[in-house]
Amino acid sequence: MTKKEKIEAASGGDALAIVTMRPISISLQEAARAVDLSESQIQKLVQTGDFPRPRQLSARRVGFIVAEVEAWVMSRPPSECLPAPDSGYGRAGKPGKSAPPPPG
Secondary structure (H helix, E strand, O other), X not given: OOHHHHHHHHOOOOOOOOOOOOOOEEOHHHHHHHHOOOHHHHHHHHHOOOOOOOEEEEOOEEEEEHXXXXXXXXXXXXXXXXXXXXXXXXXHOOOOXXXXXXXX
């Protein structure tokens, strides 16, 4: 029995709507990943007022509002430069690529 059939059977034959929500708030790490910047760069931009400030979600938790982060990205000017072909891989290099043999 498929998941849909189980749902229909449990509800007396009427199919229930399955609602999927995307996150409303994200952590600093998730915001950094989303905009392809480092966490420290995000923090610097927040301090200078150039990036949306995180919101207090509870006494010990803050998060960035996804819609504000998306609006910030869309407000950025278009670039005349293309990203470097190896951008996004860091010092480790492209995944699956082995290091060159040592000289000698």
